[in-house]
Each structure stands twice: as C-alpha cells, then as structure tokens.
Amino acid sequence: xxxxxxxxxxxxxKIQSTPxxxxxPSKTARSELxxxxxxxxxxxxxxxxxxxxxxxxxxxxxxxxxxxxxxxACYSENKACFKKNGVKKNIVLHEFYHHLVNAKGYEPRETVxxxxxxxxxxxxxxxxx
Ligand SMILES: [Zn+2]
Numbered sequence: 001x002x003x004x005x006x007x008x009x010x011x012x013x014k015i016q017s018t019p020x021x022x023x024x025p026s027k028t029a030r031s032e033l034x035x036x037x038x039x040x041x042x043x044x045x046x047x048x049x050x051x052x053x054x055x056x057x058x059x060x061x062x063x064x065x066x067x068x069x070x071x072x073a074c075y076s077e078n079k080a081c082f083k084k085n086g087v088k089k090n091i092v093l094h095e096f097y098h099h100l101v102n103a104k105g106y107e108p109r110e111t112v113x114x115x116x117x118x119x120x121x122x123x124x125x126x127x128x129x
Contacts, residue, residue, distance in 0.1 A: 021108070056103065
C-alpha cells in the first residue's frame with residue numbers, strides 16, 4: 001500500500017524585486033569578483049568593482065568611531081566606514097551601492113536608496129560556482 005502523499009506546501013516564491021538604478025555585473029563577472037574578494041579582501045574587490053563601472057574607487061575605512069551606534073557601516077563621499085565586525089560582503093556591497101548612486105548623481109529618497117542597496121547586495125551575491 002502506498003503511503004498517502006504528503007501535501008507539500010510550497011513557500012511562496014514571490015519576492016518583490018526592487019528595481020535597481022545600476023546594472024549588476026554579469027554572473028560570470030560577479031563570480032570572478034567574489035573570488036577576488038576571498039583572495040585579496042574587501043578593498044581589492046571594491047577597486048575591481050569600481051573599475052568595472054568606471055567610477056572612482058570607494059575607500060574602505062575600518063574605524064568604528066565614525067559609525068553611528070546601531071549601524072555596522074556608513075558611506076559618505078567616496079568613503080565607507082565600517083565597524084570591525086561590519087566588514088562583510090553584503091554590507092560592503094550595500095555601501096558600494098551608495099557609492100554608485102552617488103557617482104551617478106542619482107538621488108532617490110533615503111528609504112528607497114536603502115532598499116535598493118539591500119537588493120543590490122543580495123543580487124550581487126547570487127552566483128553559482
Ligand atoms: Zn545604506
């Protein structure tokens with residue numbers, strides 16, 4: 001006798017996608033960039049990513065005193081400051097998105113920019129090895 005089929009509830013895969021104002025590098029380029037991150041660290045990764053877009057590089061500064069309480073990092077004028085434990089790929093990519101929109105002269109509302117920065121980081125990390 002066959003076991004009764006389990007009903008599988010499929011989690012809704014509908015995740016609202018956030019439109020980005022900056023095009024992501026291709027999947028292949030993203031894989032290569034992430035390998036560079038693993039091998040050479042965050043600054044080299046950002047240098048390569050900046051070069052990819054043709055923008056001035058964003059300087060990474062690890063100095064928690066420059067970061068507001070309750071935050072891991074902040075961005076202002078070509079510089080991203082991180083708390084020691086804030087230097088993580090997704091946070092680096094998030095701050096880099098602020099750098100990109102700043103370099104492009106695009107000024108969305110703050111809440112929109114934050115949402116887009118999160119989406120940029122999330123999408124950038126979607127690669128297959
Ligand atoms: Zn942000």
